[in-house]
Amino acid sequence: MTLASAVRGTIAGVRATVAALHAELPRNELVVWTAGNVSARVPDADLLVIKPSGVRYEEITPDNMVVTDLDGRLVEGEHAPSSDTAAHAYVYKHMPHVGGVVHTHSTYATAWAARGEAIPCVLTMIADEFGGDIPVGPFALIGDDSIGRGIVETLSGSRSPAVLMRNHGVFTIGRDAKAAVKAAVMCEDVARTVHIARQLGTPLPIAAPDIDALYARYQNVYGQETPK
Amino acid sequence: MTLASAVRGTIAGVRATVAALHAELPRNELVVWTAGNVSARVPDADLLVIKPSGVRYEEITPDNMVVTDLDGRLVEGEHAPSSDTAAHAYVYKHMPHVGGVVHTHSTYATAWAARGEAIPCVLTMIADEFGGDIPVGPFALIGDDSIGRGIVETLSGSRSPAVLMRNHGVFTIGRDAKAAVKAAVMCEDVARTVHIARQLGTPLPIAAPDIDALYARYQNVYGQETPK
Amino acid sequence: MTLASAVRGTIAGVRATVAALHAELPRNELVVWTAGNVSARVPDADLLVIKPSGVRYEEITPDNMVVTDLDGRLVEGEHAPSSDTAAHAYVYKHMPHVGGVVHTHSTYATAWAARGEAIPCVLTMIADEFGGDIPVGPFALIGDDSIGRGIVETLSGSRSPAVLMRNHGVFTIGRDAKAAVKAAVMCEDVARTVHIARQLGTPLPIAAPDIDALYARYQNVYGQETPK
Amino acid sequence: MTLASAVRGTIAGVRATVAALHAELPRNELVVWTAGNVSARVPDADLLVIKPSGVRYEEITPDNMVVTDLDGRLVEGEHAPSSDTAAHAYVYKHMPHVGGVVHTHSTYATAWAARGEAIPCVLTMIADEFGGDIPVGPFALIGDDSIGRGIVETLSGSRSPAVLMRNHGVFTIGRDAKAAVKAAVMCEDVARTVHIARQLGTPLPIAAPDIDALYARYQNVYGQETPK
Numbered sequence A, B, C, D: 001m002t003l004a005s006a007v008r009g010t011i012a013g014v015r016a017t018v019a020a021l022h023a024e025l026p027r028n029e030l031v032v033w034t035a036g037n038v039s040a041r042v043p044d045a046d047l048l049v050i051k052p053s054g055v056r057y058e059e060i061t062p063d064n065m066v067v068t069d070l071d072g073r074l075v076e077g078e079h080a081p082s083s084d085t086a087a088h089a090y091v092y093k094h095m096p097h098v099g100g101v102v103h104t105h106s107t108y109a110t111a112w113a114a115r116g117e118a119i120p121c122v123l124t125m126i127a128d129e130f131g132g133d134i135p136v137g138p139f140a141l142i143g144d145d146s147i148g149r150g151i152v153e154t155l156s157g158s159r160s161p162a163v164l165m166r167n168h169g170v171f172t173i174g175r176d177a178k179a180a181v182k183a184a185v186m187c188e189d190v191a192r193t194v195h196i197a198r199q200l201g202t203p204l205p206i207a208a209p210d211i212d213a214l215y216a217r218y219q220n221v222y223g224q225e226t227p228k
Helices: A005-022 A085-094 A107-115 A124-130 A146-156 A177-199 A208-221 B005-022 B085-094 B107-115 B124-130 B146-156 B177-199 B208-221 C005-022 C085-094 C107-115 C124-130 C146-156 C177-199 C208-221 D005-022 D085-094 D107-115 D124-130 D146-156 D177-199 D208-221
Strands: A037-042 A047-050 A066-069 A074-076 A100-104 A162-165 A169-174 B037-042 B047-050 B066-069 B074-076 B100-104 B162-165 B169-174 C037-042 C047-050 C066-069 C074-076 C100-104 C162-165 C169-174 D037-042 D047-050 D066-069 D074-076 D100-104 D162-165 D169-174
Touching: A005 A037, A005 A047, A005 A177, A037 A085, A037 A177, A047 A085, A066 A085, A085 A100, A085 A146, A085 A169, A100 A177, A107 A162, A107 A169, A107 A177, A107 D177, A124 A177, A124 A208, A146 A162, A146 A169, A162 A177, A169 A177, A177 B107, A177 B177, A177 D177, B005 B037, B005 B047, B005 B177, B037 B085, B037 B177, B047 B085, B066 B085, B085 B100, B085 B146, B085 B169, B100 B177, B107 B162, B107 B169, B107 B177, B124 B177, B124 B208, B146 B162, B146 B169, B162 B177, B169 B177, B177 C107, B177 C177, C005 C037, C005 C047, C005 C177, C037 C085, C037 C177, C047 C085, C066 C085, C085 C100, C085 C146, C085 C169, C100 C177, C107 C162, C107 C169, C107 C177, C124 C177, C124 C208, C146 C162, C146 C169, C162 C177, C169 C177, C177 D107, C177 D177, D005 D037, D005 D047, D005 D177, D037 D085, D037 D177, D047 D085, D066 D085, D085 D100, D085 D146, D085 D169, D100 D177, D107 D162, D107 D169, D107 D177, D124 D177, D124 D208, D146 D162, D146 D169, D162 D177, D169 D177
Parallel strands: none
Antiparallel strands: A037 A047, A037 A100, A047 A066, A066 A074, A100 A169, A162 A169, B037 B047, B037 B100, B047 B066, B066 B074, B100 B169, B162 B169, C037 C047, C037 C100, C047 C066, C066 C074, C100 C169, C162 C169, D037 D047, D037 D100, D047 D066, D066 D074, D100 D169, D162 D169
16 A cells, blocks of 8 residues: 555654653553553544554654554554554544544443443533443454444444443543543543442432533533634 | 733732642642642732633643633633633632632542532541531532532531532632642542541541641641741 | 750761651652651650651751650751651650651551551561551540550550551651651551452451461561661 | 573573563552562573562662572572562472562452452453463462462462462562563552452453453464564
């Protein structure tokens, strides 16, 4: 596969962004060793940039990022792509509005996933960012489309940018990779807070219209940037 | 609105203080991403200095802090003020002795807030700093005076400088911004310790006269500075 | 009070040691803000060196350490001594083999203290360092000898260098300040591990003769230094 | 004992590797103070390199590592070997495929060990790395072969590279020291996640054939390196 020079320039920028965002995973205590990854769609091309397999976070550079097509086949890179590439690729192929995907086994979110239990929307921060409960996806083996399909099917029926894959971990999506990383950070934070709240009783519910109001406001007016 | 040059000089100092204190939030693990903020009253002016919205902690500088009036309207700054500004402003307007306000979603304190449960005064450190239980404020939607009113009404009937806003997070006050940050740090610390104590049984109570004695002593003799 | 020049030289070394050991408290997550302190006996003098009150850990230097006599009265220093000085001084006065004392409100140990419950000796590490359960001391108000007496009475009947003071926090002792800091680090570590073990069931007991054998071995053969 | 110069060169490399890997223990929060150690077999020699006793992690250098034979007797080094050396040596003597051993008292894994309870294989990450439940070894006193025998007997009947020694802590093995460190990091991570999952209910099981499929895939295709 030959890449036009305009696409090559775009890829260089995406490599730099994806490499830099990987530093957020250990900084926010979402990962240990090599067990999490960030990818981004290459704009105007059926390509994605993702972490190489088995490389530790402190060794990640723009140059060792890997480029694949949307079937997860290697296009550019000296390393093998992350073993989770098929799942990322499936999401980009079937959710055209998604520009970034993150996968982690962050502790509290994965604990909810181990029980196959959604995180209930009992904090204003959950209403803001996730617009309701954070849903659970199916158990799926690595190696074919199962994980990708589970992610897409679960998130298609939800406002949440995060899905708890049963017995496995978390996948998050965003309009770009930074938004997907933010969702992964927020998902673990609320997974932990609601877990701790539940340990000593039952968190109070938030009424559905209040959830809707919080979500609408946060998605439209928060931050300095254009709305998400 | 034109600012007199004396006020401008004061504001420069307050900007520096508020910017520096934001570093305490991640250092003390009270926040993730951009989800917490510090403000300070500008002495001798109906103004406050607060964090800009959606800016990350490592990017905070004195220059990108925002100045608003006590109705939360932008007076000076290139960024939009924090979306929590209305709550901070309401506190300064209605509690003239308050010089600093902090808002976080720190994990353990927010877990108590999710259940709508006050933190009982079962540690000498709680008696020292909070003078009794740490109270719960009402559920309130962002966007008008509701959060500010909830904070002021709850704290007006308490010796505590911290309030747990239901399903939301923590607000703390102080004679200055540093004291409010200290209260936020202590609030999370005792929220965590009492949570953990409660997981395996019931903490022993402290008698009310002992709480009073501890509070009186700590407020008057502790530290190198003039009493708080 | 005039200090002989030999004692002055000794004090300079003790100031440096005590200042440096304070860095271990935040490094090992035993403290927040200013809420913990280390002291050391000045050899061959009825004096101790301790943290100044209300000073943050990153501002601690050998020069701002404070020297008091064994009644807690200021002998040398520009700052007021820690408000816990009376307790440290009482220990040195009544336990001549003690060369260092540490006080913290470390989270898990303080949670056991809040329930007034001893930490059971269910780990080899507890047997090694503490020689049995970590005992609970009485509730005591700050301001007179009560805390000091509680520490001395509790530790006099135990092999443990740590005592959990009810509703308050932890005091540890050692032949020198470094050993007391080590005991404080180990105390929090085992308080946390046993807490977590207890959350999902009952830790298995260790037989008393095995505890004795582990304690005897660790106190006599471990490490590169002369036995403790 | 005289060492041939070829072996001396090999030892220099092993010293450097083992010293560097010790930094992973505090970085991954597996240890406090001096309470954990890494060793590696010296290829083509009946020797091992291990941490000196009682030395803190920030003071570890290639030069202060200790060399012993496979009975744990000192061969080279200015310090005494770790008090756990006998256990490491026993493993190398009886498991010829093992090139690295790690010992920690990491919090969550040790909490399972305190109850004498295996960590159930309810996460894909456990299936990947451990191939099933993480087993419990016997209670054993330090000072003779008991700990080493307990490790070898437990791991010989398991695909797991980690064993939870009752009331004590964790030992992990690998084809080299880095693999053993990775197993120690993963063991604590899954011990924590499954603990948290269990606090609020029962994790869903993974079917045995799925565990087998995950283990086979991970052991054979993951990462950039030759299969483990």
